[in-house]
Amino acid sequence: MKKTDLQQGRDLLATPVLPLVSMVQFLFLTGPFATVAEVVDELPEPIETGHAVYAHPRRQLGRYLELLRPLEGLKNGAPQPCRVVDAEGAAVDAMTAVSSLVLQQVLAAELEEINSLLCAPCGCTLCCTGPDRDMAQEFFEIPLREQETALFAVQRHESAELARHRAMDEEPVQVEGRPFYALGRSGLFHWQNGWSLILPRQERCPNLESSGRCRVYADRPLVCRRPQIFPYVLEPLKDDGGEGGAQRLRSALLAVVDCPYVGVLRDEIAAYGAACELDVIFRQNKS
Ligand code: SF4
Ligand code: SF4
Structure with a gap:
């Protein structure tokens, strides 16, 4: 894998949208603007920051306008969309809460595109197969939303x-008298925290074709779109519900070094995180 094979994704990594979002947020909240779109329309072009030159900031931000709308709620005194706490568990102020929610969502959307651009040229199927013989794990888990389970033609387990x-x-749950991951085939399981596809050792996702392509690529689950560089501005608090539940402020980005493009682009990912004012955590395996 050469860096030149990853040029499209590198171009996006070199011009992260988050610094532009922070700029727009400041102008919107301190200026006489009724909508975020008004601020974006008035931005000069190009914009140069300490990290990058943005040739078309208005176009780049235009793609995320919907995700910036909570800033308008903040300015108009709308109720906070969810509770955000700091490392000590104390609630942060409304401005920090809304701003971190917006950053998390914009970052997730941008990373979805970056990850797709970087993954495609790698010809790798690591995310779509269970652990190999040499790995310590017995299985990989792919968390799914309920509606996404219909994409997988495998046995469903609910009890x-x-x-x-x-x-x-x-302690693994027993199914058919064995640990749930030892059934010798992949399957859908309905857990306390939702559905997931379990890929036991050396099992492939049922949607992975022998050519290495994903059969449901256009409709693939959310988790498959955000493979190995994750937004970690906020972390959902365990046992505090799903969407709308409380979140902990992390101000970070996670990158999984098992992934070939993360290994090759460590410097670029570190620079992306620095430009976004996020800590970058490189770690061995997402699970
Ligand atoms: S659905 Fe597609 S992208 Fe997701 S694990 Fe299966 S083959 Fe891979
Ligand atoms: S490990 Fe990286 S390159 Fe391999 S399939 Fe996952 S995201 Fe793509």
């Missing part, structure tokens, strides 16, 4: 026992 546990519990 009162599964509903009391999670895949990562220390």
